Amino acid sequence: MTPPPTTAESPSQVRRPGVTPPSRRGGSGRRLDEVLVDLGFVEQAAMDKAVAEAEKSGSSPERVLIAGGGLEEEQLSRAVAERFGLDHLDLKVYRFDPNAAKLVTPAAVKRYQAIPVSFVNDRTLLVAMADPGNVLAVDDIAVMTGYEVRPAVSCATDVETALERLAEASQAGAIALPDDDAPADGDTPLPMTAKVAGPLYDISDLTGARGPEDEASVIGLVHKVISEAVDRGASDIHFEPGEHSMMVRYRIDGVMLEAAVIPGNIVPTIISRIKILSDLDIAERRIPQDGRVSMELEGKKIDIRVVTLPSSNGENVVMRILDQSNVMIQLDQLGMLPQARERFTKAFTQAHGAVLVTGPTGSGKSTSLYGALNQLNTPEKNIITIEDPVEYSMEGITQVQVNNKAGLSFAAGLRAMMRADPDIIMVGEIRDRETAQIAIEASLTGHLVLSTLHTNDAPTSITRLIEMGIEPFLVGSAIDAVVAQRLARRLCDECRRRVMVPAEVLRTNGFNVGLDLECYEPVGCARCGGTGYKGRIGLYEVMTISETIRQMAVARETADAIAHEAVREGMMRLREDGLEKVRRGVTSIAEIARVAGSR
Numbered sequence: 131m132t133p134p135p136t137t138a139e140s141p142s143q144v145r146r147p148g149v150t151p152p153s154r155r156g157g158s159g160r161r162l163d164e165v166l167v168d169l170g171f172v173e174q175a176a177m178d179k180a181v182a183e184a185e186k187s188g189s190s191p192e193r194v195l196i197a198g199g200g201l202e203e204e205q206l207s208r209a210v211a212e213r214f215g216l217d218h219l220d221l222k223v224y225r226f227d228p229n230a231a232k233l234v235t236p237a238a239v240k241r242y243q244a245i246p247v248s249f250v251n252d253r254t255l256l257v258a259m260a261d262p263g264n265v266l267a268v269d270d271i272a273v274m275t276g277y278e279v280r281p282a283v284s285c286a287t288d289v290e291t292a293l294e295r296l297a298e299a300s301q302a303g304a305i306a307l308p309d310d311d312a313p314a315d316g317d318t319p320l321p322m323t324a325k326v327a328g329p330l331y332d333i334s335d336l337t338g339a340r341g342p343e344d345e346a347s348v349i350g351l352v353h354k355v356i357s358e359a360v361d362r363g364a365s366d367i368h369f370e371p372g373e374h375s376m377m378v379r380y381r382i383d384g385v386m387l388e389a390a391v392i393p394g395n396i397v398p399t400i401i402s403r404i405k406i407l408s409d410l411d412i413a414e415r416r417i418p419q420d421g422r423v424s425m426e427l428e429g430k431k432i433d434i435r436v437v438t439l440p441s442s443n444g445e446n447v448v449m450r451i452l453d454q455s456n457v458m459i460q461l462d463q464l465g466m467l468p469q470a471r472e473r474f475t476k477a478f479t480q481a482h483g484a485v486l487v488t489g490p491t492g493s494g495k496s497t498s499l500y501g502a503l504n505q506l507n508t509p510e511k512n513i514i515t516i517e518d519p520v521e522y523s524m525e526g527i528t529q530v531q532v533n534n535k536a537g538l539s540f541a542a543g544l545r546a547m548m549r550a551d552p553d554i555i556m557v558g559e560i561r562d563r564e565t566a567q568i569a570i571e572a573s574l575t576g577h578l579v580l581s582t583l584h585t586n587d588a589p590t591s592i593t594r595l596i597e598m599g600i601e602p603f604l605v606g607s608a609i610d611a612v613v614a615q616r617l618a619r620r621l622c623d624e625c626r627r628r629v630m631v632p633a634e635v636l637r638t639n640g641f642n643v644g645l646d647l648e649c650y651e652p653v654g655c656a657r658c659g660g661t662g663y664k665g666r667i668g669l670y671e672v673m674t675i676s677e678t679i680r681q682m683a684v685a686r687e688t689a690d691a692i693a694h695e696a697v698r699e700g701m702m703r704l705r706e707d708g709l710e711k712v713r714r715g716v717t718s719i720a721e722i723a724r725v726a727g728s729r
Contacts, residue, residue: 146224146225147223147224147225148219148220148221148222148223148224148225149217149218149219149220149224150208150211150217150218150219150220151217151218152211152212152214152215152216152217152218153212154215155215160213161213162192162209162210162213163177163180163181163191163192165209165212165213166192166195166201166205166206166209169205169208169209169212171201171202171205171208171209172195172200172201176195176200177191177195180192180194180195180198180200192206203285203286203287204220204285204288206285207260207283207284207285207286207288208283210261210262210283211262211282211283214262214263214281214283216262216281216282216283217282217283218282218283218284219247219258219282219283219284219288220284220288221247221258221284221288221289221291221292222288222291224247224258226245226247226248226258226292227246227247227248227249228296229249230246230247230248230249230255230256231245231246231247231292231296232296233246233255233274233275233277234246234271234274234275235274236293236296238270238271238274239289239293240290240293242259242264242267242270242271243259243260243261243286243289243290244257244258244259244260244264244267244271244281244289245257245258245289245292245293246258246271246275247282247292249277250280253277253278254277254278254279254280255271255275255277255278255279255280256280256282257271257279257280257281257282258282258283258284258288258289258292259281259282259283259284259289260283260284260285260286260289262281262282262283268281269406270349270406273348273349273399273402273403273406274349348396348399348400348403349403351392351400352400352403352404352407355367355378355389355390356425356427356432356434356449357427358380358389359380359389359449359451360427360430360432360451362380362382362659363382363383363665364380364381364382364451365381365382365384365450365451365453365492366380366381366448366449366450366451367379367380367381367389367448367449367451368380368381368386368446368447368448369400369401369404369446369447369448369449370446371394371397371401371441371443371444371445371446372394372443373394373443374394375391375392375393375394375397376391376392376394376397376400376444377390377391377392378390378391378392382659382661383619383620383661383663383664383665383666384492384617384619384666384725385619385661397444398444401438401444401445401447404436404447404449405419405421405438407423407425407436408421408422408423408434408436409421409422409423410436410438415440415444415445416440417440418437418438418439418440419437419438420435420436420437420519421435421436421437422434422435422436422519423436432451432452433451433452433521434449434450434451434452435449435450435452435519435521436448436449436450437450452521452522459497459500459501459504460501460504460505461474461475461501461502461505463501464494464497464498464501464668464670465667465668465669465670465711465716466668466670466672467670467702467707467710469700469702470670470671470672470702470707473611473672473674474498474502474611474613474670474672475505476611476674477610477611477672477674478502478505478506478578478580478611479505479506480578480610481576481578482573482574482575482576482577482578483573483578483579483608483609483610484569484570484573484578484579484580484581484608484609484610485502485578485579485580485581485609485610485611485612485613486560486581486582486583486591486609486611486612486613487499487580487581487582487583487612487613487614487615488582488583488584488585488586488587488588488590488591488612488613488614488615489582489584489585489614489615489616490584490586490616491584492617493615493616493617494615494616494617494666494668495582495615496521496558496582498613498615498668499556499580499581499582500522500524502580503515503524503527503554503556503580504524506554506578507524507525507526507527509526511553511554512528512550512551512552512553512554513526513527513528513552513553513554513555513556514527514528514529514530514547514550514552514554514555514556515527515528515529515530515555515556515557515558516529516530516531516532516540516543516544516547516555516556516557516558517529517530517531517532517556517558518531518532518540518558518559519531519532528550530543530547532558539565540557540558540559540560540561540562540565541562541564541565541568544557544565544568544569544572545568548568548572548577552577553577553578554577554578554579554580555569555572555577555578555579555580556579556580556581557569557579557580557581557582558581558582559581559582559583559584560581560582560583560595562598563598563599563600566595566598566599566600567599567600569581570595570600570604570605570608571604573608573609574604574607574608579608583595585614586614587614587671587689587693587703587704588612588613588614588671588672588673588693588696588701589612589673589689589690589692589693589696590689591609591612591614592605592609592612592679592683592689592692593686593688593689593692595609596683596686602683602684602685602686603684605683606675606679606680606681606683606684607680609675609683610674610675611672611673611674611675612672612673612675613670613671613672613673614670614671614673614704615668615669615670615671615704616668616669616704616708616725616726617666617667617668617669617725618666618667618668618669618708618711618717618721618722618724618725618726619661619663619664619665619666619667619717619721620663620664620665620666620667620716620717621650621651621652621662621663621664621715621716621717621718622652622653622654622655622657622658622661622662622663622664623664624655624657624658625652625653625654625655625657625658625662626650626651626652626653626662626715627650627651627652627653628648628649628650629648629649629650629651630646630647630648631646631647631648631649631719632646633645633646633647636719639719639723640705640723641705641709641719643709647712647713647719648713649712649713649715649718649719650712650715650718651718651719651720652718652720662718663721667711667716667717669704669707669708669711669722669725669726670702670704670707671701671702671703671704671707672701672702673696673701674699674701676695676699678695678699679692679695679696679699682695704726705722705726708721708722708725708726709722
């Protein structure tokens with residue numbers, strides 16, 4: 131849409147009816163309560179009383195005054211405008227441009243309490259806002275409309291009244307507005323042909339997306355992709371640009387599934403939208419960026435970690451959906467068999483020593499450590515963690531975020547933590563010799579240390595630490611237990627099918643059994659999206675460090691020799707643990723072979 135010719139002057143300069151300019155531009159630097167008193171809207175004594183009441187009720191002084199009849203909404207919006215150094219618009223008097231107003235959907239106007247009222251020039255839109263400090267609203271309106279946003283201030287009731295006036299004009303045939311029955315999330319309904327995790331959606335109409343209404347549809351598309359991923363229980367969303375289009379894939383229960391194919395001409399807008407949501411630099415496309423975004427979906431707070439990665443066809447974006455329920459998980463929910471859980475619990479409930487959890491990325495190591503910390507988290511213990519990044523907040527625990535740019539590495543943070551009188555230390559990952567050395571020494575000086583390490587199995591972690599440069603006698607003395615784990619998909623309870631697997635087939639696939647095995651296989655139904663699986667279960671091998679294994683570590687024995695001794699002492703290997711869960715009908719032989727290998 132091409133705006134009508136206008137001057138570049140601000141509303142205060144042309145002095146249009148309904149405009150009250152601030153005493154000075156750029157903000158006053160004063161608190162809102164001070165501005166209200168200075169403008170004469172509230173007496174100082176009444177404000178002091180409102181401040182005292184607000185401290186008791188947890189509200190704000192302004193809301194206390196409004197509730198008590200001591201302040202009007204219009205006066206509050208005048209004070210907000212003065213505080214921020216912005217024009218105040220009385221929308222009951224101000225004649226706004228309906229062509230500007232209809233650039234934003236009615237549902238978005240209601241959500242943000244903001245409405246475009248005029249074109250300042252051919253690139254800038256004047257937007258009346260109840261809260262000009264809402265940076266997210268400013269960014270979203272800029273993306274929706276394609277214009278730069280100049281905020282002004284109006285009270286929320288005036289914004290709603292203006293929207294009603296526009297709706298009445300639309301019904302009278304004066305202007306054409308977006309449908310007022312837009313979705314509650316404020317985004318226009320999306321025509322779709324791409325598949326989002328099962329159902330088919332048609333996005334073919336967006337192939338020519340250029341105008342502001344198409345921008346709003348792009349915002350809706352991003353929101354739809356995220357909400358579908360959350361509904362399906364996805365852990366990650368991958369936006370992967372190709373030469374002519376962009377693939378969207380979900381990782382559900384550890385497996386990647388195609389979700390949508392998006393036309394190439396709207397890919398830059400979608401990437402920009404995601405960057406705005408996660409507070410990243412939309413102009414920077416040459417280097418990776420990390421960000422984070424929180425949103426509410428159906429009343430549930432969702433935290434998302436966002437990573438961008440430049441590629442030959444554009445920027446890849448990966449969104450990690452962080453489920454806060456993982457941080458409150460209990461040990462009996464992990465899926466450990468009784469013997470393994472008993473070994474693990476005994477190790478991390480000792481007064482000192484080190485417990486390591488190993489496995490590849492995405493194998494649930496952090497979840498196991500959080501389960502242990504939940505059991506250890508009591509008022510008598512000082513627990514400090516250093517993580518990269520801190521994905522979940524835990525009450526009663528001091529959590530430190532690694533910041534390599536500022537010089538706060540795992541090793542530097544761990545050294546500082548040692549001076550903070552900890553009882554229990556959790557290190558997100560042992561990546562180098564320095565971190566390993568400090569962690570090992572901490573476990574030998576009266577602290578309990580929990581950490582993760584990247585190895586394929588539990589016995590290999592001993593030789594891995596020695597290869598890092600840690601003295602074998604320190605490794606043997608400090609480590610009390612090592613847990614190796616994987617995540618396998620659970621069979622869907624609604625559609626799994628009982629089968630008999632011949633012993634010969636099992637032996638061919640590396641399972642040492644002498645009898646045929648009665649178990650279950652996946653089928654697929656509506657509940658599990660046709661995959662035959664729903665949710666995941668952990669596979670574990672828990673190796674406790676006996677005196678014999680300590681001596682083998684000091685003697686630099688091989689990982690295979692250590693594994694043989696650990697099995698002799700009762701350790702169940704990953705594949706054996708998985709086979710037991712197959713016997714119990716929890717997962718399938720094919721899934722165990724997929725995640726635990728053929729050894």
